[in-house]
Amino acid sequence: xxxxxxxxxxxxxxxxxxxxxxxxxxxxxxxxxxxxxxxxxxxxxxxxxxxxxxxxxxxxxxxxxxxxxxxxxxxxxxxxxxxxxxxxxxxxxxxxxxxxxxxxxxxxxxxxxxxxxxxxxxxxxxxxxxxxxxxxxxxxxxxxxxxxxxxxxxxxxxxxxxxxxxxxxxxxxxxxxxxxxxxxxxxxxxxxxxxxxxxxxxxxxxxxxxxxxxxxxxxxxxxxxxxxxxxxxxxxxxxxxxxxxxxxxxxxxxxxxxxxxxxxxxxxxxxxxxxxxxxxxxxxxxxxxxxxxxxxxxxxxxxxxxxxxxxxxxxxxxxxxxxxxxxxxxxxxxxxxxxxxxxxxxxxxxxxxxxxxxxxxxxxxxxxxxxx
Amino acid sequence: xxxxxxxxxxxxxxxxxxxxxxxxxxxxxxxxxxxxxxxxxxxxxxxxxxxxxxxxxxxxxxxxxxxxxxxxxxxxxxxxxxxxxxxxxxxxxxxxxxxxxxxxxxxxxxxxxxxxxxxxxxxxxxxxxxxxxxxxxxxxxxxxxxxxxxxxxxxxxxxxxxxxxxxxxxxxxxxxxxxxxxxxxxxxxxxxxxxxxxxxxxxxxxxxxxxxxxxxxxxxxxxxxxxxxxxxxxxxxxxxxxxxxxxxxxxxxxxxxxxxxxxxxxxxxxxxxxxxxxxxxxxxxxxxxxxxxxxxxxxxxxxxxxxxxxxxxxxxxxxxxxxxxxxxxxxxxxxxxxxxxxxxxxxxxxxxxxxxxxxxxxxx
Numbered sequence: 001x002x003x004x005x006x007x008x009x010x011x012x013x014x015x016x017x018x019x020x021x022x023x024x025x026x027x028x029x030x031x032x033x034x035x036x037x038x039x040x041x042x043x044x045x046x047x048x049x050x051x052x053x054x055x056x057x058x059x060x061x062x063x064x065x066x067x068x069x070x071x072x073x074x075x076x077x078x079x080x081x082x083x084x085x086x087x088x089x090x091x092x093x094x095x096x097x098x099x100x101x102x103x104x105x106x107x108x109x110x111x112x113x114x115x116x117x118x119x120x121x122x123x124x125x126x127x128x129x130x131x132x133x134x135x136x137x138x139x140x141x142x143x144x145x146x147x148x149x150x151x152x153x154x155x156x157x158x159x160x161x162x163x164x165x166x167x168x169x170x171x172x173x174x175x176x177x178x179x180x181x182x183x184x185x186x187x188x189x190x191x192x193x194x195x196x197x198x199x200x201x202x203x204x205x206x207x208x209x210x211x212x213x214x215x216x217x218x219x220x221x222x223x224x225x226x227x228x229x230x231x232x233x234x235x236x237x238x239x240x241x242x243x244x245x246x247x248x249x250x251x252x253x254x255x256x257x258x259x260x261x262x263x264x265x266x267x268x269x270x271x272x273x274x275x276x277x278x279x280x281x282x283x284x285x286x287x288x289x290x291x292x293x294x295x296x297x298x299x300x301x302x303x304x305x306x307x308x309x310x311x312x313x314x315x316x317x318x319x320x321x322x323x324x325x326x327x328x329x330x331x332x333x334x335x336x337x338x339x340x341x342x343x344x345x346x347x348x349x350x351x352x353x354x355x356x357x358x359x360x361x362x363x364x365x366x367x368x369x370x371x372x
Numbered sequence: 373x374x375x376x377x378x379x380x381x382x383x384x385x386x387x388x389x390x391x392x393x394x395x396x397x398x399x400x401x402x403x404x405x406x407x408x409x410x411x412x413x414x415x416x417x418x419x420x421x422x423x424x425x426x427x428x429x430x431x432x433x434x435x436x437x438x439x440x441x442x443x444x445x446x447x448x449x450x451x452x453x454x455x456x457x458x459x460x461x462x463x464x465x466x467x468x469x470x471x472x473x474x475x476x477x478x479x480x481x482x483x484x485x486x487x488x489x490x491x492x493x494x495x496x497x498x499x500x501x502x503x504x505x506x507x508x509x510x511x512x513x514x515x516x517x518x519x520x521x522x523x524x525x526x527x528x529x530x531x532x533x534x535x536x537x538x539x540x541x542x543x544x545x546x547x548x549x550x551x552x553x554x555x556x557x558x559x560x561x562x563x564x565x566x567x568x569x570x571x572x573x574x575x576x577x578x579x580x581x582x583x584x585x586x587x588x589x590x591x592x593x594x595x596x597x598x599x600x601x602x603x604x605x606x607x608x609x610x611x612x613x614x615x616x617x618x619x620x621x622x623x624x625x626x627x628x629x630x631x632x633x634x635x636x637x638x639x640x641x642x643x644x645x646x647x648x649x650x651x652x653x654x655x656x657x658x659x660x661x662x663x664x665x666x667x668x669x670x671x672x673x674x675x676x677x678x679x680x681x682x683x684x685x686x687x688x689x690x691x692x693x694x695x696x697x698x699x700x701x702x703x704x705x706x707x708x709x710x711x712x713x714x715x716x717x718x719x720x721x722x723x724x725x726x727x728x729x730x731x732x733x734x735x736x
């Protein structure tokens with residue numbers, strides 16, 4: 001105990017010294033260090049002034065921001081309701097809070113119970129939670145007034161799209177990956193063509209396709225609203241991406257695992273369900289997280305379709321004539337959007353990296369090149 | 373038959389299901405089209421389009437056809453993709469070197485860049501560059517400028533250019549032929565003089581047609597600049613945003629390649645008495661390229677696909693102009709969407725063919 005503390009200090013001292021030494025090890029390195037330090041001294045004070053010291057923190061209208069060369073944070077306060085809930089009716093917004101609570105509770109319960117009650121009960125729990133959330137948000141039953149999805153917006157819509165895609169795309173992706181690796185040539189060919197086509201298209205193109213063509217593909221009366229169509233495109237596109245990650249993991253599973261299952265007398269589907277799929281899932285977690293990061297970033301694209309997600313609300317707020325007068329409003333909006341997304345994506349990427357480092361068998365292709 | 377009798381049954385069911393789905397969609401499409409009174413066919417491509425496009429790389433007028441619009445939109449997509457790939461790779465290379473530097477501070481700066489740019493959605497970055505950064509630029513009269521050659525203002529970036537007059541076709545031909553010859557020589561002989569044709573051929577053509585070649589410099593006339601080449605704010609914002617975003621991914625790919633070269637190889641090279649430069653050129657770069665080329669090629673396709681986000685900042689690419697404006701004007705959704713999406717698939721396929729060709733070269 002007594003020896004541990006000085007050792008720690010020594011180790012830190014050595015690290016700091018090594019770091020400092022590496023900065024000036026050669027004349028060229030010293031020059032580079034000077035350049036980086038100069039850059040930091042040039043950029044940092046300006047950034048701190050803009051974000052904090054010169055920023056406008058109090059006030060109610062754009063008049064308070066005109067003439068200030070700093071962030072116009074009051075713009076965000078003025079649009080806070082829209083940014084969180086979109087155009088969801090004010091009196092009904094408690095339903096979204098309730099839905100969020102149900103969602104978190106479901107995830108916690110499912111996460112805590114997987115080991116004990118098995119995959120089927122967990123699935124049932126997730127399904128029940130999703131239905132409850134759907135009822136709360138859409139309404140139209142149980143005395144809750146109906147709220148059209150065209151009124152959804154803000155962070156709420158961003159979370160809906162991300163959560164929907166992260167829940168629906170992986171199972172479909174797993175099915176596609178299994179189908180593609182199947183020994184049956186027709187099944188494998190159809191799955192392969194589906195995956196390669198979807199992965200070859202830009203998401204914007206696919207969204208346009210679904211928005212424009214879906215009403216033509218279905219009988220009259222089955223044209224769903226814009227959000228449902230966008231969600232369909234998100235599911236299909238990311239299912240194909242997940243399928244590629246799972247395929248990498250499928251190929252990493254040793255043949256002897258499967259043969260061992262057969263030698264125990266298990267039928268093919270049980271070998272797949274009990275031996276292959278669990279290993280595929282655990283091996284592919286880093287790749288799955290990479291795709292999840294991409295999904296979180298992709299949700300912003302619905303702005304192009306005229307849906308008002310988090311960024312869409314900001315964009316509409318900028319165009320609001322009441323707030324047009326100040327240049328700093330626009331910069332504030334985008335900087336804020338970046339400050340919201342960055343911690344989420346960064347944390348997810350660190351989690352993925354930590355899991356990847358802990359895994360003894362990484363297949364190398366954890367989907368890094370799949371992530372856009 | 374693989375999979376036995378059960379396998380055959382499953383395949384027949386799947387095939388039948390797929391056929392049923394396709395037939396159902398086809399039936400719905402035809403009834404819906406009949407109801408809406410839409411006639412299918414590609415004849416609309418020869419009709420005049422009659423709308424303006426802000427950026428046209430080939431001549432375009434009011435009576436140009438929808439097919440001309442398609443070609444222009446495609447060229448715009450290719451232009452911004454190639455610019456972003458080139459700039460993103462150059463920047464990514466510098467950042468990869470910074471991240472693998474022995475200098476702790478420089479490495480940290482590289483990490484800061486990568487983690488910042490790849491964890492912010494591309495769309496937000498593009499909106500920032502276009503609506504915040506470009507709008508904050510000065511008016512033409514008070515442009516930022518480099519000497520009196522290059523000007524940057526809220527109308528775009530103005531750079532000098534060579535104008536070839538009626539020598540345009542032979543000059544373009546000479547440049548393309550020179551490039552092709554150089555690539556061919558580089559692939560066959562792998563000597564430094566392989567780059568000579570792509571310098572000498574245009575130079576020779578230039579000397580031959582010298583009377584016609586004019587150095588055109590942008591000049592302020594009235595409220596705007598004339599002469600030179602104008603890079604519109606949309607193209608500028610999209611190129612800057614897409615390159616900086618892509619560079620953060622490309623840097624990681626390149627760094628992975630550099631790290632994959634084992635120290636044993638480098639030590640062996642040193643013990644043979646090779647200099648640092650020789651070690652880099654003969655050992656590290658060839659070995660690293662083997663690791664870098666496949667994922668880098670795959671990422672270039674991602675850049676091409678990501679360029680479609682330019683739609684959000686009004687860059688006239690394939691999606692905005694063709695799948696957007698043309699689709700709305702002609703009401704030919706099936707034809708327009710099929711052409712657009714097949715084009716992206718074909719481009720992606722062409723990229724991957726090129727990648728495997730380069731990969732074969734690298735592995736020799």
